[in-house]
Amino acid sequence: MAHYWILGNSDGIGLATTEALLGEGHQITGLSRSASPIAHEQYQHHQLDVASEAYVSELKRLMETEGLPDVVIYCVGMWAPCRIRKMDKESHVFQVNLTAAVQLLEIVVPPMATRESGQVLILSSVADEVFSPDNPAYASTKAGLSRYVESLALRVRKRNVFLTNMRFGFVDTKLASAPTKPFEMTRDKAAKHVLKALRKKPVRYSTPLRMLILVRLLHWWGRIRVFWN
Numbered sequence: 001m002a003h004y005w006i007l008g009n010s011d012g013i014g015l016a017t018t019e020a021l022l023g024e025g026h027q028i029t030g031l032s033r034s035a036s037p038i039a040h041e042q043y044q045h046h047q048l049d050v051a052s053e054a055y056v057s058e059l060k061r062l063m064e065t066e067g068l069p070d071v072v073i074y075c076v077g078m079w080a081p082c083r084i085r086k087m088d089k090e091s092h093v094f095q096v097n098l099t100a101a102v103q104l105l106e107i108v109v110p111p112m113a114t115r116e117s118g119q120v121l122i123l124s125s126v127a128d129e130v131f132s133p134d135n136p137a138y139a140s141t142k143a144g145l146s147r148y149v150e151s152l153a154l155r156v157r158k159r160n161v162f163l164t165n166m167r168f169g170f171v172d173t174k175l176a177s178a179p180t181k182p183f184e185m186t187r188d189k190a191a192k193h194v195l196k197a198l199r200k201k202p203v204r205y206s207t208p209l210r211m212l213i214l215v216r217l218l219h220w221w222g223r224i225r226v227f228w229n
């Protein structure tokens with residue numbers, strides 16, 4: 001039985017992953033903005049907004065009281081429409097999707113490296129490849145997150161600390177609100193992929209493969225548009 005922290009698990013992929021890991025007998029501390037629907041003797045939940053001033057101090061306090069977890073999973077994520085006449089959410093998306101994940105890594109990676117054991121899995125997205133004029137903040141935060149996590153992963157592997165950058169295509173959750181969602185998978189299938197990634201510990205885990213071809217084409221279409229405009 002391992003001790004997990006899962007951030008962003010009141011809903012979506014985080015919730016499905018929490019249920020799957022509880023089914024395997026692990027002990028889980030969840031942190032989310034909302035309350036959790038889970039009631040389980042091996043589960044405790046903290047309501048915490050990763051964009052709040054209390055976020056970093058609460059994580060540090062939790063580590064002092066509970067100790068360093070074996071595994072940390074960051075499932076927090078959001079998107080917000082980019083309205084050119086009222087661009088008031090862009091920096092918030094950066095805080096939630098990118099800065100808060102880096103703040104988490106700042107707190108958990110050094111003691112894991114000292115202990116010479118630990119694992120962190122961060123949910124990014126295959127959207128990290130895409131130029132997105134309609135939604136620049138989401139794609140850009142995922143691009144920054146993927147590059148940061150994979151770079152740091154290469155640095156800390158020799159200390160027996162395993163970081164994984166997990167890149168999904170569309171998953172059937174409240175976050176995925178695009179009008180068309182090619183190759184969408186269920187949240188339970190997504191959770192199975194998270195568990196597989198936790199077992200294999202790769203630097204990068206992307207799924208589904210068909211979606212990778214599509215985002216590569218979109219990537220080159222974006223590059224052509226940047227070049228010609």
Ligand SMILES: NC(=O)c1ccc[n+]([C@@H]2O[C@H](COP(=O)([O-])OP(=O)(O)OC[C@H]3O[C@@H](n4cnc5c(N)ncnc54)[C@H](OP(=O)(O)O)[C@@H]3O)[C@@H](O)[C@H]2O)c1
Nearest residue numbers: 008010011012013033034049050077125170171173175176
């Ligand atoms: N769904 C997809 O198609 C898809 C595809 C690729 C990557 N991803 C990534 O996968 C991750 C999980 O997404 P999901 O689809 O499971 O989304 P979701 O269903 O909206 O779940 C996101 C979770 O994060 C929590 N959260 C959001 N903002 C927060 C904040 N400021 N502080 C603390 N908790 C917060 C949410 O709590 P509330 O319930 O309070 O909002 C919820 O528990 C995200 O990083 C997303 O970018 C999703």
